[in-house]
Amino acid sequence: MDVLAQSRRRRLYEPVLVWQWPIRIFHWVFASAITVLFVTGIYITHPISNATGEAGGLSRMATVRTIHFTAAAVFTIAFFWRVAWFFLGNRYARSGFPQLWLPSWWRSFLRQAWNYLRHDYRDVHLGHNALAGLSYVIVPVLGGAFMMGTGFAMYGESNPGGFWDSLCGWIRPLLGGSFRTHTAHHLVAWFFLVFVIVHVYLVLMNGTQQKNGLISSMISGRKFRRIEDSQRTENDDGQGA
């Protein structure tokens, strides 16, 4: 015991597997899908230039739409994959989840927001902090569900009565018709852009300020925990502490 304790004391940091491989794969697949969906979506709404030549031999819009639909399928699979891993994964897969009914979650959330505002990065979390957890639920989860619902509702329009129309077509009248569904789908897409900007910024900021391997953890899966931090594992984060 003494030997072990000594060796632990000698090291300043120890690696911890935070993101299991399904989470890491999800992250990059999801990020790629969002990128492709946003770029192709912008083209579909505002086709910037005209193709030249005989229409019969061209398929620019058709191709871009096919890419959009394919990326949407990838997005959807990745989405549900991540939802499954929320339940199947380790404690970090659930970390930061907005437990709005817990005062402790709100305290953690407010402390994190305040810490960000005054550039205090000492409060290290291995999983998501409460603020991150909330932002993930708002944009990729709820926003993603909205985009999938409206997206497949519109996808189904080209085959009325078909599978996608039967599954999601009811969303169109709910939003006030096909046209409003298109507008809403386009509007919410921009929230993903805003999310990506803020997400990347805060990742870079936390990663460089905390120096706990946050950035590389989305590839390696491991973050580094200060040994003295590990003495108080109960407090380090798990369920949104």
Next chain:
Amino acid sequence: MATSPILSPSLTTYELLRQHGVSRRQFLSFCAMTAASLGLDAKEVPRVVSALETKPRLPVVWLHGLECTCCSESFLRSSHPIAQDIVLNMISLDYDDTLQAAAGHQVEQIRKDLVERAKRGEAEYVLAVEGNAPTRDGGVYCTVAGETFLDVLRETAAHAKFVIAWGSCASNGCVQAAAPNPTGAKPVHECITGKPIVKVPGCPPIAEVMTGLLTYVLTFGRLPELDRIGRPKMFYRQRLHDKCLRRSFFDAGQFVESWDDEGAHKGWCLYKMGCRGPTTYNSCATFKWNGGVSWPIGSGHGCIGCSEEHFWDDGPFYERLANVHLPGIETTPQTIGVTLAAAAGAGIAAHLAGLAIQRARSKSQAATEKANTNSEMEV
């Protein structure tokens, strides 16, 4: 002619047409055309013929609320040569305050009597509603013969077999229900309850769609299959976009970018000019207008989506997407998106500036006081 067509519901459509000098050949050709437009098999044509020959005409009460009468105008212009005759003869138009010859108390009595007889189970009628009912201030913004249209509508609908909502006004509100909707105009399905309603939206609906619906009802004695929001699937199943003659230019990525540009001359897709074809469910691409002469997209103008809910509010007509209405602001979705992204960027810049100031301050503090090892480690 011994009896007036309006007062003789016992005559069949065929008998009435013969009285009007329509030949059997013309009659059969109408039946074949209508059956085809309903998507019926050729072997169903005799059923249509037999229905029009033997069944008494459909007694219809045709009400006009807040509207422009363009539905009636469209109906009267049904394209087939004898359709001009048949449309009004196909139904026994027992009450129509725009078209009937009678006037005054007498004509209101016809409607009240019919409702009364239907209440006692002695008569059946179909209620066709053109226009909708203003509901604000007790419905005073549309009155017919001293009664509010809302009351007339409810009273007449209560004993109708079913209700046909002609046009966008009756189906989804149209212009009088557009923001700010000063009279509180509401489409038929929001004014009455408990009756089957078939919506035939369009401003106006296509004449062939109107006659087609009536022929179907007369032939089969029931409403056709309706979609989620109550439109007959046979006419409103598909978007214009899916049957558009310019669709190949859409798929190719060739778009008109301003009126009268090169693309417009070449007949390219009107998507960027705000065409609502991709979001509009109607039969314009199939039947076209004015007897198949042309239709908006065929004539080089985008669809404005007149058969869709909110089409007046979702402007401008010549933009691809609707403007978004925020309190005090009306702007495009992409303006909102770009503004939000720029705000995020500005927020990040401000945040970084805060970090720089904090560091400069702590450095100068560190220089004056003894270095605090903890903060050194963090920075």
